[in-house]
Amino acid sequence: MVEFRSVTKEYPNGTVALKDVNINIAKGDFVFIVGPSGSGKSTMLKLILKEEDPTLGEVYVNGYNVSALKRKEIPYLRRSLGVVFQDFRLLPNKTVYENVAFALQITEALPREIRRQVPMSLALVGLSKKANMYPGQLSGGEQQRVALARALVNNPALLIADEPTGNLDPETSWEIMKLLSEVNCRGTTVIVATHEKSIVDSMKKRVIAIDKGSIVRDQEKGQYGDEIKNYQIYS
């Protein structure tokens, strides 16, 4: 589903964000990517979304060779995956329903399709009753659920969440994580970049720990662990 083949990313200012990274995430996986700020987590997600191109190596996502994708083809790659961000990124002057419908609208989906898919997606995240409210009228957790509904509305095979609970209190964070887990149970591959030690530890999913641009651990049913700190001491 997602594969990094000896990927190195160096930004124009000389910062090396990723050093010869190899990852293989299979279909149906639930993966946490953990690591301190500036470790290269965000760069990994940016490479998957083709916001950035790798300096060396290749990235494969959903069968697309992302590194070789032309600018014109990027939208189609992004339509094949759902993305959730820390800051929700909802359109403030559209209602909850319209926000979710918009993701289908841009793909020129049939109105009939939109009328069917949007309520289903909203029901999945438990927001059917707030369909006509605006993002500003919702709590942070609810806004993130709208973002999740939007990410899922065109049934992507891959869901990417960049610090999805970064702006939420612990309780709401758990709700979101449960939802992500549910989505994963339905067969969607989920990749979550996060700092939340407690959540990672208790969910017992695959954990990829990254520090200073290198993978320091890749473990099934892993923990957030503290070798990240140890690693820093050793090096």
Add this chain to the structure above:
Amino acid sequence: MKLRTTKYIVKEGLINTYRNILMSLASVGIVTASMIVLGLFLIISINLSHNTQILKEQPQMQVFCNPELDDEQVKDIEKAIKNDTRVKKYTYVSKKEALEKAKQMLGEDQDVIEGLGEDFLPVSFIIELNNLKEAKDVVSSLKAIEGVGNVRYSQEQIDIVLKIATWVQIGNVTLIIILLIVAMFIISNTIKLTVFARRKEISIMKYIGATDWFIRWPFIVEGVIIGLVGAAIGFVVISIIYGLVSNRITGALNIISMVSLGQFQFVVTYTFALVGIVIGAMGSAISIRKYLHV
């Protein structure tokens, strides 16, 4: 592109224009002003070429015999002209024909010469030359022929008028281009405000997989709306002004023949619509380029 997408795009374009109404109106004003100037130049151009065309159709050189000459003497003059190798062609204009022509030119006012007989106007020859450069020599040699009263040679004046006309046209085109570029940048600036206000939205749209054109179109629609509204107002203003002014000019200066509004309305309408659309679309295309790279 599908119909519902087109609908969405037009709707978004209208909303954009409305949200930004003050700047939109300001841009419409600038476009209108540019269009009025463009229209004026266009009309001047059309009239200039119309008038120079008329001038070109007039005889280049005309030799008038003295009115009191008899037929024999006229024949002598004709012979002299005929033998001149520099003359390519000549046409004989009898007294009667001259009178007809005069009546025609006077139109409704022909009663002024009603009482006058055929002798009133002289016999003349319209001459075409092989080589215009020899015109001056020909004029002086024709004048020397006995019985010739006057030689009218208008080519020089025509040349001057044509030269002026050409320069005016070049000046017009330059000014029009400058004005249109200015109008385009002002539209682009207005669109930039909308784009800036919606840059977050644009980046969200890019993240959820909107194509560049899907994002770009509403802004282009906004630009085109501004361009077209400006052009329409400009056209109305120009039509009113021309209607008022052209009659006065024709009334005051008989030598200028003004093209009537109906004759060039199509040209002006199309030019305005096209220019409005193009500067609007280009203006917005300039301003969104930067924000599309996410």
